[in-house]
Amino acid sequence: MRLFYRVLSGLGVALVLGLCVVVYFIANPKLPAYTAPQHVHYQDQWSEADRQLYYYTPQGTQVKGLHYYWFSALELPFSTQRFAAPEYLARFGFLIDPQQQASAANPANLPVGFTRHQNPGSPVEYLDITCAACHTGELRYKGQALRIDGGPAQHVLPSSVPTLRGGSFGQALVASLAATYYNPWKFERFARTVLGDNYEAGHKQLRKDFKASLDTFLAVAWNDTYRGLYPTLEGPGRTDAFGRIANASFGDAISPDNYRVANAPVDYPHLWDMWTFDWVQWNGSAQQPMARNIGEALGVGATLNFFDSHGQPLQGDQRYPSSVRVNDLHLIEETLQRLKPPVWPEDLFGKIDRPLAAKGRRLFTENCASCHVPPVVEENGRLVKQLKMLPVEVIGTDPNTATNIADNRYDLSALQWDPAELASMNVNLLPKSEQPLDMHQLSVAKGLAYVTAFVEKRAYQDAAVSSQEQARLNGFGLPIGVLELRAYKARPLDGIWATAPYLHNGSVPTVYQLLSPQSERAQTFYRGNFEYDPRHLGYRTDAFDGGFVLDTRISGNHNSGHEFRAGPQGNGVIGRLLQPEERWALIEYLKVLGGPLEQQLPNE
Template sequence: MRLLSRVLLLILALIGIALAVVLYYVANPKLPDYVPARQVHYQDQWSAADRQAYYFTPQGTQVKGLRYEWFTALELPFSTQRFAAPQYLARFGFLVDPAQQASADNPASLPVGFTRHQNPGSPQHYLDITCAACHTGELRYNQQALRIDGGSAQHVLPSSVPTLRGGSFGQALVASLASTYYNPWKFERFARNVLGQNYDAEHEQLRKDFKASLDTFLRVAWNDTHRGLYPTEEGPGRTDAFGRIANASFGDAISPDNYRVANAPVDYPQLWDIWTFDWVQWNGSAQQPMARNIGEALGVGATLNFFDAQGQPLKGDARYPSSVRVRDLNRIEETLQRLKPPTWPEELFGSIDKPLTAKGRALFAENCAGCHVPPVSEVNGRPVQRLKMLPIAVIGTDPNTANNIADHRYDLSALQWDAAELAQSNVELHPTPGEPLDMRQLSVAKGLAYVTAFVEERAYRDAQVTPAERPRLDGYGLPIGVRELRAYKARPLAGVWATPPFLHNGSVPSLYQLLSPQAERASTFYKGTFEYDPKHLGYRTAPFKNGFLFDTRVSGNHNSGHEFRSGKRGNGVIGRLLQPEERWALLEYLKVLGGPLEAQLP
């Protein structure tokens, strides 16, 4: 018995040590160091007013009920340093300018995309993370930074699943929230900072409200972890957007039976000229701008209630209340219509070789234009680019994203939707179904289309949007179109040099590798740096302190497809083998494609 007791004590001690190690790394994430650029350069992509509107216009996200003043007052677990200090948030990949100062739109001087909003009738300011946080990029070279408005972010925002590496923003935020609540000295400082002269009257209520928000974070972390919902680690600059939106909208909000494994992280795409696309999303599954943006807001944390206190679907005008801010979403959308692609900065990255560029233009016409130069037509005052959709069997890139959207099914019968009401909604399914929809087996695209249609109707009513205004807010009067293709879109390539890494899942680090056969591409490389390689047109991939190792052998991360190599076309082979000198010429042309320097070519 004594031996057994010692063995059990040893086992318990080992478990305790293991938990202590995990908690240590949760509270002390292994993050890259922040080295501020000497200067951040902004291009003439739009006006300074448009840039500020895009960066800090709220869209209605609430980040699990976290209030703005709470976020700005949080401390790190083992120090009094503020969690929201710009130099600390920059270590997660969020964008700050060393010269930035507090302003009316950004009173706490937070990174791009961090703002606040108030719900109607509420005095509370909620932390609101906007689309700018994920769709603004930066490239660095020789200690200079080039801001890419509408570009691809490289932060580690989404995951709340604890790991020993501990490099995600969500995980670190939960650690700071927990340490603030359970450490009485920290909570005392926090409460006095937040409440000021109202400390005595509101201290107890603050503690209750703060605990409710912390509990929400912890429930999500436990749920995501023990269900194994996100087995493919997203790392910098990626998220499984459809998977996370579906798990939030159908799993969290309706039934645990609707949780699905999300193993298809995608890169954040660039946004210039997206307003001209006939269909958006990597698989071309969405059509209406407002519905797309409502879905994005719900995925990031906008509130949505389906049921009453008794678990029954809300009825009549009480249905589908949300924190989505449709007028602000429309403001962001219309601001983005003025966004121009970035232009190659010769003063930062080197001059253009015009003779080589002319050779690249001919190679582009021969090898790339057939997919990446879509036909354009004028529709309702909008130039519409009809993008080419390439089936998985042709393009050969990682299939998880397209397959998950086409295959996953969800039971939404608890919402008790009426078939006649669905038929009268603004949703258009392509192709038109031949049989009635089965609400117990609905795809993510169709389910989200109807959810966003109902949320949109309620939000328009709450915002007093008139029938005359509606076509503009919808976006050119477009319906909520839905497709489910096992395919990926080929988008126009203006400014593509500024959007590494490449393919829909960010599995190819540079444009040079994208023009190379798969056998010549890196199977593993490091991500999380902004350091740019102006020769190969990509981020630098060498190891660096606490960098994220991207492994293309993991499901969802495959770097196959889009190959120029000898062999039969299809199954990933899209063109002939390009010799190295041809690849260099193409890269030179891609630096100027769609910009003013293209017009200067001989």
């Protein structure tokens, strides 16, 4: 019997030690080291005033009720170092400039895209992560950094699902929040920093409010983990945007029955010239700028209420209060219309081989222009690029994003929408159908179209925006258009050299590999390295401590399609085999495409 208790005690000790190890590694994510660049170079993509406006204009996200100054006062779980220290947040891939200082727009001296807002009638300043956090890039080479405004970010932002590897900003943030609340010494320091002279009067309420925010984070982490909602790890620079928006808007806010597995991570697209496209999103499913931006804000954490305090669906003008800021969203959109594509910096990355680029220009015309040089038409006084939509079976790239958006169905009947009212709204569903909408099984694109229409209407009402002004803020008088195709769009390639990795899911690390057959592409490679490869046009992919290994054999990560190889075209083969010297010529031309250096190329 004594032996039995000893064995039982030993197992208990082992279990506790194992739990301690798990907690330690969850609270100490394995992150890459951060080495500050010698200098951050900014291009003439827009003015410094536009840059700062884009970086720090709030859009109405609230990051689960987290206050701005709470975030800036948090400590790491096992030290007194500030969680929001720029050099620590940079380890997640967020962008800082070693020379940056706190300012009126950025009082806590946080990375690009971290800002704050107050809701009307509330003194609380919420942490607001805006679109600049995900749509600003940086390339590093020989100790120098080149900021790419409007380029894809490479941070690890969304996931709060705990793993022993760690590396996710969401997971690390939850660990710091929990350590602050449950460690009395940490909470004491935190409370005195946040409350200052109001410490005695506000301590009790602060602890209550902080716990409410922590509970929200923990509930999301548990829900996402328990339900296995995100089986394909996203890693740096990727998120399953539509999947997360749908799970937040239809699962969290309406019914658990609406949760769907999100296994289609996509890279953050670059934004220059986006406002000239007829359709946006990787699958070309959205049209109106304001609705697109409201959907993005809802996905990042803007509040949204479908029901009243008694659980009854809101009706009429009561639908749907949110924290989205339509005037600020329009201000960001206007700023992006002034954004220029980046220009190849010969002083940083090397001189252009102009004769080789001229050969590449001919190859581009022969092999790429039919998809990537869209026709331009005039619509309502603006020039619009009509992008080519390539069906999944033609382009052959990973289908999950396109098929999930088109095929997943959600039950929104609890909202009690009136079909006659929906028909009168500024929503245009394509392709058109004579079949009535079934509220028990709406696609994510259709469901979000009507949600954003109601949110948009209420936000305009709350902001006292006149009906005449609404058409302008919507963007070019466009309706909330929805195009449901199992396809991906081909966009213009100006500045494409600055937007690695490639394909919609970031599964091909360099342009050189994108121009190669799938058999010559890396099956696995490291993501999260900011070091640029100016020869192959992409980030360096060799192993590094704390890096994320992207495995292209996993569903959602496939690197198939968009192939140039011998044999019949179709099923992902879009052109003939390009010889290595032809690929190098194309690469040289893509460095200058759409920029001033293109005009300097000689005639062949």
